[in-house]
Amino acid sequence: MLPRSLALVATLCLLAAVRASAAAPATQSLFDGRTLAGWTGNLQSWRVEDGAITGEIPAGQRLAKNEFLYWQGEVADFDLTVEFRLSGDASANSGIQFRAQKLPDGHAAGYQADLDQGATWLGRIYDEHGRKLLVERGDRVAIAPDGRRWSEKFGEPADYAALFRPAPAWNTYRLHASGPHVELWINGTRVAVLDDHQSDAADYHGLLALQLHSGPGPVKVQFRNLQLTPLGRTQLPPPAAAPVAAAELTVDPKIGTTRRNGDPPLRRNAGVDDLTRLHASPILWHLRDNPAKPTAVANTAAQKVVAGLKLVHGFQAELIAAEPDLHQPVAFAFDDRGRIWVAEAFCYPNKQPEGKGRDNLLILEDRDGDGTFETRKVFATGLNLVSGLEVGFGGVWVGAAPHLLFIPDKNGDDIPDGPPQVLLDGWGWQDTHETLNSFTWGVDGWLYGCHGVFTHSLVGKPGTPDAQRQKIRAGVWRYHPVRHEFEVFAHGGSNQWGLDFNAVGHLFMTHCRSYWGGGGTTYVLRNGHYWNQANNDYAPWISNRGPDFAPDLRNYLLASARYDSGEGGAGKPGTTAVYGGHSHVGTMIYLGDNWPDTYRDHLFTHNLHGHQINHQVNLRTGSAYETFHAGYDVLFAPDATYLPVDLQYGPDGAVYAIDWSDIQHCHNPRDEIWDRTNGRLYRVSWASTFKPARVHLSARTDQELAALHTHQSEWHVRTARRLLQERAAQRPLQPDALAALRRQADDRSAEVTTQLRALWTLHVCNALDVARLEAALGHSSEIVRGWAVQLGTDNPRQLALSAETLTRLATRDASSHVRLAVAAATPALPLADRWPVGAALAAHAEDAADRYLPKMIWFALAPTVAANLPRALDLAERTPLPTLADSLRWFVARTAEGREQIAARLNQLPLDAATRAVRIFAFSLESEAGLKMPAAWPAAAQRLAGAGETTRAALEQLSALFGDKSVLAPVRARLADKATPLPERRRALDLLRRAGDTESTALLVSLLDDRELRSAVIPLLGISADTARAAEGLIARFGTFNAADKNAALAAFTSKPALALPLLRAVETGVFDKKALTALHARQLRNLRHADVTRALERVWGKTSESSADAKATIARLRDVYRNAPVWSYELEAGRKVYERLCTACHAMGGGSSAGKLGPDLSGTWRNGLDYFLENIVDPNAVVGTAFELQIITKRDGTVVSGMIDKETDTALVVRTVTDTVNVPKTEIKERQKTPMSLMPPGLLEALPEREVVELLKFLTTEPR
Template structure:
């Protein structure tokens, strides 16, 4: 529909109006936008997307400038600032030019005379941004209150970023997360890791970074140094362990649909429209009513609307509460990208204006694109040109209600200070302005301006220390962040920071201190605590080998020790994790190859473990020590302490680290600790203590588990868990027990899976003898065990030839596993029993057409959907979850585009067509000739944790003889080949069902 018709269809709250600010043919494919100091709108037109340009030839992207001269909400002029751009995905203006995300580079296009024409070729500020992902590469760009330029990065590829010429070892590595760049210091750093595909940065009234994220929850309060939950994969730091969750208490979709029909489905419509979000705005303008101030707004792509969340302070951070949607486009082609308020307080809203799903790369409509203006009533129009104002006028704007004026004026002051052009009275004016402020949000803006002009970074300036004593906790918190921005502070400031860690009553301040653990001061003499003095020489050797300055270690240690005594922070959403991220390098330091006499790390860890009052941190300290087998400090604490909470936390940490491992040397004090833990009132602690003793090779503990396995009076889960623990420990004499249990209905599933770990030729015969008695799930376990070793796979295929089992029982996944064994005996057997295992990619189109003839709307209406659920459970449920039922090996299907038959067929018939690395199969061969196929969940220096079709396996690295990463999905081709036509109809009908159905028995 036309832009004018689209506006008529939009619904907004009473009093608001929407105008077409710019549209096709003047504007196409608006991927990013910003405003300059005159209030003009600068827009990137992305004609490169979705095929990124990988050469250095002139590109297709443009940067265009729109201006509304009469204030009617419509652009009156357009001019092109830059054409022939490459891969442009983010824009910001400042410091005499235009900053552009132009992967693989962040570039600066100079325009120092402000004539809207580049002064010369782009200057490369950073390079190394990846172009591997088809969407959500480096993007964003927004000036932060601290004077840095912030940006986003998506999950699908890794970037290794630095200034041109930076050696690989010195580059910043990131995938999904937030980064920043300083325009005058030329520094780049990661702000936070995690989320999935962030696309939208905003700062709230207190300067907190708020990010819009796509796919998983949509709202994140981003703390410097944090690690956030991800859609998949291990965090960039394998020892981050506990990832901070989204601060939203809700999602914007329901009923299981993330596709383009989301907005039209009643379930999704009531909740907010769908899972896909783009653009972030915290409204701090002065046109919309005050009830919207400091609200978070994001564009719901599939919901064709603007979602609105209320930010409520909770503990050290926020919780995002759902508010009524701000706007509904009522247009299936509306694809909102960004929101941005301007000098009149009205909000610009960009619309990509296209059909199709998020990842529709084939049917791109490049001729469309719009920007709308959302205003309350008629905004006051006043021409502006802030660059022409005096320093004194820019200072006055620091307390303007519309933060557009505040942020632009602050950046101009920062530019002038950087050029040495700041008026001599400006600092005095800012200080006087600060003294008369009573509203903490206005105080913050003046402090940010002082920082922008370099005041809080000056070693001779005591303002930072004075602000640390402010009565306003937000002032204290921001001062901590700003004075450590360049990591150079006076001893007096450090002394005050450590004091605040101990005594400050505000969780907001303590969060800033926790974040500061990762930005310790460089080359400052902090002074030494008595227990530090005892280990000083050893710690100095550690620091030398780790290249960690002495003050780094001590600042982290003192500050964390004080923060960990705040028991009231135990359940805070951010503080426990942030403290852990800060002290993890200390706890991990013992990984450095040091003589056994060097026990500084263990001494520090013991202090933090015993004196800390935050359970999660104690648990993670124990876990990290156990992962590197520094078990004695934990065992010593458990043996000496009567603190039940500490015992519980430490045992949990030990078990998380050692579960699945075997033949671990028992710590010296473990028997004394275990005797005490056996009397713990918590059954979980007692059980984990027993299992840990098994891992440590305790014969008495193994005997206890054997008795439990044999005791029919015990519950089936208790017997199964006991047997699994013995399997993991590879207990002596276990093979015969497992073989005998294949006929035990309660324990045979665990026994069949456990037999895979023992290289015993008779195992195949034992399993095949009882195969006919097994349930369908147990048969799948049996086949997965038998295809893990060549000689067993031979017996399995011989069994098919002899009629002992059906060829249909061998799934395509199992067939591919047999091929991967690469045994000459297997290929002819496989062909004789299963036929040719071939790739379907070559004739996928023909197969899609054939199945479409089968899967007509009429056939699907007649399908038995409950039977389809049973088929899903058998063929797909080991890996995929749908409606909260199934495995986690592969993506959850509930919210996929499964209402589209094309989507289902393309993914089932050719699962390797679009393959995310997370879901590629990896083959592991062990020292006893077992082949294990799965997806790597976690890995560290000692173990690799693998998710297989039947469960999770932790492999000691010493047992792995080879590791091969496949280019194939864990999902094999040919899944439908083993089903009858009616079964295919029933399965697809279930895959398309809008709600869960009963399972056919």
């Protein structure tokens, strides 16, 4: 069986997308099905038979040499699909030569896509030049200019044998070549990938030929339906110079490396690993020096960075702006005149006090059209924590948490018409590097943006009650500029910062990689629920984990990129992967008109730690996409300060990028570590065709803007669409313009992208009539039909498509892509209308393995399940989609009525279905305890009792949860039996815990001596009915416990009076060490509110009191501050410094001569958690041990000494104060007052900046290393 990650459907989009403006590269048939016209070769070996090119060797014969049939043409960058079949001897062998050279003897030298009957050669890439085997199937190989090789395995070679279909069946071979990048696909599965940069051997163009291997016979190979799509011609770069020490480019491993986990360092230099990335990384080998001449920007440092950039041969990079004209660029946008608006973020990383904002909006303009952007204006100042920017609709759209702002400038004089208007508020800024960002106009007329995972927002128009606001953590949101409506488009993700739409309007975002998501790019579906980096705070119907037998019950969507981007995660700046690192910033899908067509519709994103622009391809897979790395990146910056934030193509087709420029790469809330003195703007263009563009689209007529919809550059199309949308919101559009758009939309002979562009614009201008929409539903293109569904449901308040129409599409449309569009649109329907659509979608067995559809159907139906329990279970029984059925049963089981119905159906389902259902039932309730037994449960349990071990475990768990004590006896027996495997004993303990078992005390006490089980046993003793035996066992063994188990035992003692009293008696009698009790335990004992416990506590500890309302409010506020902060970004060392400044005078942590002695030793107190520290620091006088009560000594001379009594003799007191130890003779004492007060003053935390509060609490609650 093939690895799941390789199983792709046969219908795939091209790696290089078509031009949007003119006809797509023509796909040509290389064989007429009847003759060998257009082919040359030895016709004794080749003929046409059964409509196929046929080569044959009879049994018992051999050829003198391999024979080749040459196509009379040349290939460079191309996509070729060929149907083939092969039969005969087991050694039968053939191949397809490409980019080859014909030698004098007729032999083809060059690349070969190998071909046999699946045993060994099929899918390999071979070089007839003499390099021989280049790529084994299942491998990705990159070859450096000097011939060094790097490989990465994505499948086992033997697994690919199953791809071959023996004759008379036909197979499909697909070859894709784009510059150095080559991919082979067999029957829809990718089998080999090559990136060949070897200067003296790589071929970027040449001949195409079919091979008949010399034998022995019998061999018969046939080819038909040879379809070639030319994709242009990449020029072979000049040979690279051999790496020399003086030219080697190094990057510190803290910033980014190229080696994989476990690999040795590539180079050692003075004992420090400095990795030569340019010459070591297989996706950077091909890059060359930047050929561009310096621009007129007078900044030597910035020019040096640009001059050092490494690019694909043919590109150039230029400096467009730098300090002092530009600082801290965080976002930018082009207006309709081609001017560049830039947001300068001086406030980051901290929001400033009200009225103290320091962020600016600039306008950079190239007035004379020479490409130099010599004019600079300041449009707005005094903004606070700007993170997003876009222009349009008579003003500027600005993200500045907690606000989405609009700054009007209706007359376009570059002077704001008034103060910023607050459109939305409630945006959080707990983590300021992931607030609302990446503003971009969607093809559907909405303003789109991103939002990160560690910021909590409750968004609405000013004055909206919380209950009517929309919650967003990680996600993608959108705002309609005309209807002024806000919605969360999709939930989930990580610290996403980058959005763009591909040629057919599908949305992609880039983000940090996380374990659950795979790579750093995600195809974003409307109403999708994706993994998030925190793996919590999902919708109620999302499970953040799945059992081993049903892993898809982790039922959120994953990233479309599944290749590993490199080591990463919270606070890890480095990487050990070739792609550069885990952090991706900015998203651009190139659809301009300057870069070569081979890059069109490819996705580019800044790899922050790798200092490179990653190059990706989004391939259609099933109903949606999978994202692959394209094999080679386009830019690398050896300068460690290169810190790009965003990239976009402009009206000239070149790509512009803003550079934050700082040695500090990862988010950190400390203001002082950031360099605010610089900032850069670059332009990357294809040098031979670049020309500056002078545009002023707002001066165009409606008809001229409509005509721009056939422009090659999507920038011109999208800008024209936005302007038409603005005008349509104010006045009727010119009839000729609408007529032109309708002709484009209706022209079935035009490219699909051209028709889509017109449909989108008609939609945003409220000119897409129902008849045209319905016609689009019958379009031959699944992409157009899918868009008709989305546009027809874009406004839930005014649906253009009925539930009946969606149900018909869900039932009848043969395209999984259209069914995915229907699933994404279903949440727009009223709840009552969703079931027929969802049920129709759920009937397609062919979608069972699709990555998206079963889960999207679930997201649509889940909010309706509670009101439709029988319907949900009916669907679970009927649907051929296991992922959907499991989610339905899992969610139904979470309500009491649902459990009743599931139990009843377990008696009716076929046995195999019932056994899976009961395991899902048990998984759903694995965190529950003490549930009411469903009426039908006993019968169901009896029916399934003999169904196997895994089912028995589920039945036992459920029966115990439902209060059936009879099942606990065998559980106790397994626990007691030391021969039982440890994992099973652990499960038994957990089941006893969840069942609230109170009859195992003697067994549990005996297990306190078992180090493997002790930690799990202690909490169970806390709920034991035999409290006397439990307390006795815990007290007797407490001294043998480790620190964690001691904490657990004290938690048990302080959980109820029956255990607390034996503990306090043991303290009084000296059997139990009083020092083990902390203020945390004293508070817990006080909170039992039991008179006998309180009296005993006062005898052994001292007086305790309730915190005031003000103190409780402060504790709650600071708890929220800490829990909502991105704690990973706060430095432990900074927290240590706050601790040393405030605490070491009084407290010890781990002893030492410098440790303070006025307060309790804090060693090990990190285990007590956040509340322990908040309660004791905010309200230090609420709980004070007798040893730490403040004593006030008034001497006869009026001097007052306050502190703790360290020692007392018959004649003197030794008093520890904050600053000293004082010896006070008793003869000098006038008055001695003992107060139930702590020496620690209240208000310590309140006096600190919030940043220092978080740093200190992180230090105090983190286990020392």
